[in-house]
Amino acid sequence: MFEDQMIKVATGLAFIIPGIFILRWLLNRSTGSPEEWAEHHIRILKQKHASGEIDDETYQTRLKELREE
Structure with a gap:
């Protein structure tokens, strides 16, 4: 049993x-890996900054947050 x-x-x-x-x-x-995920979002962030969707301060803040993760 x-x-x-x-x-x-x-x-x-x-x-x-x-x-x-x-x-x-x-x-x-x-x-993907966390590094790939962060790089993907950094590319999107750069595109938004280049097109004028976000200002410099927002860009720097979000970029710093993404690189810390």
């Missing part, structure tokens, strides 16, 4: 643990 329960637990973990790693891999692949 105890052995049957242990087999069920082991089987469940055999599916759950790889599933977690696959899900994590898929999410990281779509979002």
